[in-house]
Amino acid sequence: MKMTRRFLGAAAIAFVSATGMAQAAEVKIALVVKSLGNGFFEAANKGAEEAAKEIGGVKIIYTGPTSTTAEGQIEVINSLIAQGVDAIAISANDPDAVVPALKKAAQRGIKVISWDSGVAPAGRILHLNPSSNELIGKMCLKLAADHLPDGKGDFAILSATTTSTNQNIWIEEMKKQLKDFPGLNLVTTVYGDDLADKSYREANGLLTSKPNVKVIVAPTTVGVLAASQAVKDAGKIGQVYVTGLGLPSEMAGAIKSGATKEFAIWNPIDLGYSATQIAYHLVKGDATGKPGTSVPAGRMGSIKVGEGGEAAMAEPFVYDAKNIDQFSKIF
């Protein structure tokens, strides 16, 4: 009798706590980044945390491989499936290689979106671009031209990995729009894999092997920082310029040293915030993410999903000596 009562008591407690847990069940959203240790993604994570706090009952799992590989991301995705997350929002190292793992996640009921660097449509519900790809390509060319006398001269691109979806699209856009910048001559494209040391070495290689290159355009925050350091260390400030997409907090030194006159980026905090909002509403089922619909995104308003399930956030903004101090405090 005593035993039974104790047993019933324990069962009742277990029941109460299980119900309590069910009521307070958190929505687990995994923010999968290209690699850990990249300031751009850390800023995006700040935005994700902001959205989670605002919504309430949302847990952000910020994760990614240590190096920018698809293999590393596949391992991460498989472990998130095992953990039973509710959503995966990924910035992909390869548009196709991660698709089978993401399909498996979707089959288990996990809502999958890509942001920043896209996944092929078969692997995700929608993709959130930071801005229009065409505009980003044009911006990169304009920045290169601005660093050259009369917009004329040779330039090289220092990219991230060879399989990175976003950089490859932007490079394609740059090549397409070169006709609008007749003074610009693209000499070569090299890849620093979004690793600081490899990007630095590749930039250095350009300085010695391509002496006519007057501007290095790096459409990656890791690459643009490393290249500006390489130019400074080689004593080539004023002879070779570096520009592209950078974080104000990381590029303040380059603006001050004169290695860079101006560069651009969108707000990574807003991007992480928007991706989290979208993932949350897909989990809740109050948005489908289908082309032609909109997804609510808190303070970012409502994000329209267009053709191919692609959405875009905002326009890139240009940073220079006049505004760098103000923005370097933010991201």
Ligand code: RAM
């Ligand atoms: C790096 C990453 C990221 C890209 C930015 C501009 O941090 O490659 O994907 O959007 O640069």
